[in-house]
Amino acid sequence: QKEVEQNSGPLSVPEGAIASLNCTYSDRGSQSFFWYRQYSGKSPELIMFIYSNGDKEDGRFTAQLNKASQYVSLLIRDSQPSDSATYLCAGGGGADGLTFGKGTHLIIQP
Amino acid sequence: DAMVIQNPRYQVTQFGKPVTLSCSQTLNHNVMYWYQQKSSQAPKLLFHYYDKDFNNEADTPDNFQSRRPNTSFCFLDIRSPGLGDAAMYLCATSRGGDSLQHFGDGTRLSIL
Numbered sequence: 001q002k003e004v005e006q007n008s009g010p011l012s013v014p015e016g017a018i019a020s021l022n023c024t025y026s027d028r029g030s031q032s033f034f035w036y037r038q039y040s041g042k043s044p045e046l047i048m049f050i051y052s053n054g055d056k057e058d059g060r061f062t063a064q065l066n067k068a069s070q071y072v073s074l075l076i077r078d079s080q081p082s083d084s085a086t087y088l089c090a091g092g093g094g095a096d097g098l099t100f101g102k103g104t105h106l107i108i109q110p
Numbered sequence: 111d112a113m114v115i116q117n118p119r120y121q122v123t124q125f126g127k128p129v130t131l132s133c134s135q136t137l138n139h140n141v142m143y144w145y146q147q148k149s150s151q152a153p154k155l156l157f158h159y160y161d162k163d164f165n166n167e168a169d170t171p172d173n174f175q176s177r178r179p180n181t182s183f184c185f186l187d188i189r190s191p192g193l194g195d196a197a198m199y200l201c202a203t204s205r206g207g208d209s210l211q212h213f214g215d216g217t218r219l220s221i222l
Contacts, residue, residue: 004152032209043200043216044153049209088152092209095141097155097167 002027006089006101015110019076023089023101026070030091030099033065035074038086038103047087048074079108113137114214116201122220123191131186131217133201142184143211144176145200153200159184160206188219196221 003026013019021035032051036044048063050056050072056063062075072091076083086103114135123129133142140161145153157166159178173195175187188195198218202211 034209041218043198043213094209095158095160095204095206097143097145097158098209098211100152100154102150102152
């Protein structure tokens with residue numbers, strides 16, 4: 001059974017600080033990992049994807065992947081109130097569907 | 111802009127009355143997916159089409175069916191909706207072999 005685990009939160013972070021979101025996965029066959037942001041009642045929006053071990057940076061966002069530890073993380077620098085949302089971690093391989101975690105509810109406090 | 115479009119955005123149906131949700135795409139992707147997301151839960155894959163090949167998840171109820179008449183369109187049919195089927199239904203597409211998926215805005219289904 002493929003599983004992706006996330007702490008549901010809420011995770012409360014002051015505006016301007018770094019938000020750190022974490023996820024672990026069970027399927028060693030998963031090759032690709034994704035972070036989606038989802039506002040209440042809306043569809044998931046892709047924030048970052050990472051395929052290789054190490055760090056990947058895009059603007060204020062950094063994704064980190066450690067395949068040996070089966071661990072994925074997302075760092076959000078200079079957190080803004082508009083970053084308040086649920087962040088979904090997902091893993092997959094090839095054309096098969098993604099396995100999602102339940103998401104971490106992030107609150108950025110002004 | 112190339113995109114994934116779901117219709118309708120909101121659908122209300124009666125208990126037991128069949129309902130069809132629609133998804134279309136202009137990305138020319140050969141893989142299309144349907145996910146179900148209940149409140150505060152993870153999106154759950156129901157099934158996907160790789161070209162014309164239908165792939166059903168083992169735990170998808172028989173009540174849920176899908177059709178893909180051509181590359182651009184895919185439908186989700188719920189034959190006899192129950193109260194437990196109230197959820198957001200998400201359509202996504204990808205280019206074969208690529209895990210990167212593009213999601214539509216979703217259809218929120220309510221059951222009376």
